[in-house]
Amino acid sequence: MATVLCVDDEAAVGVILEHTLSKLGHRPLLVSSVEEAMRVAASMPLDLIIADYRMPGLTGLDLLGLLKKEGYRVPVIIMTGYSSIEHAVTSIKTGAIDYLTKPIRAETLEIAVHQALEVVRLRRENETFRREILKIRSARALVGDSAPFRRVMEIIGTVAPTRATVLLQGESGTGKELFARAIHDQSPRHDSPLVTINCAALPDGLVESALFGHEKGAFTGATVRTAGAFERAHTGTLLLDEVSEMRLDLQAKLLRVIQEQEFERVGGSQPIKVDVRLIAISNRHLKAEVDAGRFRSDLYYRLNVMPIQTPALRERMDDIPRLVQHFLHRLAEQQSAPMPAITPETMQLLQRYSWPGNVRELANAIERAVILSRGSVLQPSAFDGHLQEAGAAAEVSRTAAPAPAPPAAADPAEPLPFDLDAVERRAIERALEATRGNRTRAAKLLGISERTLRNKLNIPKTQALFTARRQD
Numbered sequence: 337m338a339t340v341l342c343v344d345d346e347a348a349v350g351v352i353l354e355h356t357l358s359k360l361g362h363r364p365l366l367v368s369s370v371e372e373a374m375r376v377a378a379s380m381p382l383d384l385i386i387a388d389y390r391m392p393g394l395t396g397l398d399l400l401g402l403l404k405k406e407g408y409r410v411p412v413i414i415m416t417g418y419s420s421i422e423h424a425v426t427s428i429k430t431g432a433i434d435y436l437t438k439p440i441r442a443e444t445l446e447i448a449v450h451q452a453l454e455v456v457r458l459r460r461e462n463e464t465f466r467r468e469i470l471k472i473r474s475a476r477a478l479v480g481d482s483a484p485f486r487r488v489m490e491i492i493g494t495v496a497p498t499r500a501t502v503l504l505q506g507e508s509g510t511g512k513e514l515f516a517r518a519i520h521d522q523s524p525r526h527d528s529p530l531v532t533i534n535c536a537a538l539p540d541g542l543v544e545s546a547l548f549g550h551e552k553g554a555f556t557g558a559t560v561r562t563a564g565a566f567e568r569a570h571t572g573t574l575l576l577d578e579v580s581e582m583r584l585d586l587q588a589k590l591l592r593v594i595q596e597q598e599f600e601r602v603g604g605s606q607p608i609k610v611d612v613r614l615i616a617i618s619n620r621h622l623k624a625e626v627d628a629g630r631f632r633s634d635l636y637y638r639l640n641v642m643p644i645q646t647p648a649l650r651e652r653m654d655d656i657p658r659l660v661q662h663f664l665h666r667l668a669e670q671q672s673a674p675m676p677a678i679t680p681e682t683m684q685l686l687q688r689y690s691w692p693g694n695v696r697e698l699a700n701a702i703e704r705a706v707i708l709s710r711g712s713v714l715q716p717s718a719f720d721g722h723l724q725e726a727g728a729a730a731e732v733s734r735t736a737a738p739a740p741a742p743p744a745a746a747d748p749a750e751p752l753p754f755d756l757d758a759v760e761r762r763a764i765e766r767a768l769e770a771t772r773g774n775r776t777r778a779a780k781l782l783g784i785s786e787r788t789l790r791n792k793l794n795i796p797k798t799q800a801l802f803t804a805r806r807q808d
Contacts, residue, residue: 338362338383338453343373343399344415345391349440353386356442360449370394374402382410384452386436389416389423400431409459411452415440478514479662480655484647488515495642496522501594501614503639506646507783508619509694513577515646516615520573525613528572533565536581536785543586545602548593554603566599570610579616579639580625581788587632594638614639619783628760649691649698656687659695663702676706678714685716689723693780764792 340362342353350366357364367373369391376382385403387396394402396414403410414427417438424435433455434448478489495502496519504512513532520530538546545554549564565574576582582590593599594614598607616639625631649656660678668675691697705718767778779789 338449338456339365339381340384340386340449341365341367341373341376341382343367343370343385343387343391343396345369345388349388349415349438352440352442353445356440356445357449359442360446362449370396370399370402373399374406377403377406377408377410382408383456384449385410385412386449387412387414389414389427390418396432397426397430400427404431411455413448413452477662478511478518479658480652481658482652482654484652485655488644488646489518491642491644492518493522495519495644497524498642499613501639501641502616503622503641503643504615504617504646505621505643506619507648507694508780509696510646510648511695512617512619512646513575515644516573516575516617519615520575520613523573523613525572529569530573530575531565531569532575532577534577536578536787540583543582544589547586547590548599548601550602551604554601558603561601564599564601566593566610566612567608569612571612573613573615576614576616578618578785580618580620580622580631581785584630584632587635591632591635591638594635619785620788649694653687656698657683659698660686660702663699664706667703667706674712676709676712676714679716682714682716682718685719685723760792764789 340357342350342357342364344350344353344366345368347368350368354364354366365376367376370387370393373385373387377385385399387399389396396412396416400412400414403412411433412431413434413436414432415436415438416423416427427435433452436444436448478485480486492515502516502519504515506512517530520526533546535543545558545562545564547564547566549562549567550558552558552561576590589599593610597611598609600607622631622636622640626633626636660683664675664678686698686701693700701719701723705714709715709718763782764778767781768775770781771777775789775793776786779786782789
């Protein structure tokens with residue numbers, strides 16, 4: 337049952353409205369002036385208002401203005417006995433949800449009321465979804481107060497209101513995607529979509545379609561026209577994750593879209609104009625990729641309008657206590673359990689570890705410790721087997737599994753070569769030796785994806801190098 341306020345100075349119209357609304361199962365309230373309507377609106381929640389266009393004194397349009405001024409979000413249906421297109425347009429522009437002409441017919445009124453109440457339902461549902469989304473976002477909030485963290489947040493606060501393209505670079509696990517979301521949330525585009533594309537996760541044949549969309553019949557399996565990421569991000573933000581993994585030919589197309597703000601779907605010939613703010617993410621130094629010939633220099637300079645380097649966790653160790661409390665609170669909410677405490681010795685242990693996997697590794701370590709811990713207090717023993725540095729592992733437990741040997745330091749008598757490819761090959765060789773050939777762990781040490789490492793191992797020069805090493 338909805339509470340519907342009817343505002344009309346004609347008693348006969350009020351009788352019709354009351355009878356029809358009661359028959360539909362709603363609760364009608366009758367008043368004859370805008371002043372009375374505003375008093376009722378202030379005294380109780382209303383689901384819908386039906387008001388006459390013309391009344392002595394203040395009119396239905398005046399009522400719309402007063403409701404908006406006082407902050408009442410109640411849908412209003414305007415009625416009038418002087419039907420005209422001009423009246424209808426004026427009513428809708430002023431904020432009315434619908435427009436009815438007198439004499440009021442029960443069937444027409446029923447349809448208008450049903451549609452207006454559906455809008456109310458959708459608004460409430462949307463508000464609920466927004467609260468849930470904010471709750472989810474707060475669970476993945478940026479946490480910190482160290483000097484490096486504050487510097488990055490200051491830069492984000494400065495660049496977010498602009499249209500500038502942002503390039504976020506940093507090690508894996510430093511929260512680059514969260515920083516990107518903070519830029520979007522603080523921008524004028526925050527009510528528009530943030531669309532994310534992971535350039536490394538998509539098969540090569542689907543990257544172009546994912547970015548630009550495709551027409552029906554553009555390729556086998558394209559049974560319908562599909563909008564790409566640029567089209568879906570119109571008026572919003574497009575986040576390109578692991579942009580360094582994009583093919584060179586697609587880099588040229590991406591450059592054109594950035595320059596012209598238009599593109600064509602795969603299999604199409606009609607240019608599509610878009611308004612998109614671009615944020616690119618890379619855990620590799622794109623300038624080094626440019627120098628090595630794996631990334632276009634012109635695209636690099638287009639993306640590098642506003643570069644932001646996300647700090648590694650070892651550079652912001654003062655933030656570890658805050659992060660630990662944040663992760664513990666989040667886990668307690670997820671598991672509907674009391675939040676565990678943590679001893680000072682455990683906190684000191686966590687602050688001594690260098691966290692090569694950064695914030696992501698810390699979050700995983702906390703979750704694992706909470707799951708495996710039998711008490712309500714996290715002791716140092718809760719992190720047995722995770723902290724792999726020699727000193728930390730010895731303090732955690734004498735029975736902890738030995739950590740893999742760290743990469744051997746470069747021989748000081750052997751200077752590093754100036755050729756970037758040679759430096760890269762040496763780094764890959766050291767990482768594989770340190771992990772005994774485990775590619776997943778080697779990629780983690782190198783700060784790159786396993787797919788990238790696999791591609792690099794397929795380069796002829798690199799293959800030849802490791803073949804020669806194995807023969808030795």
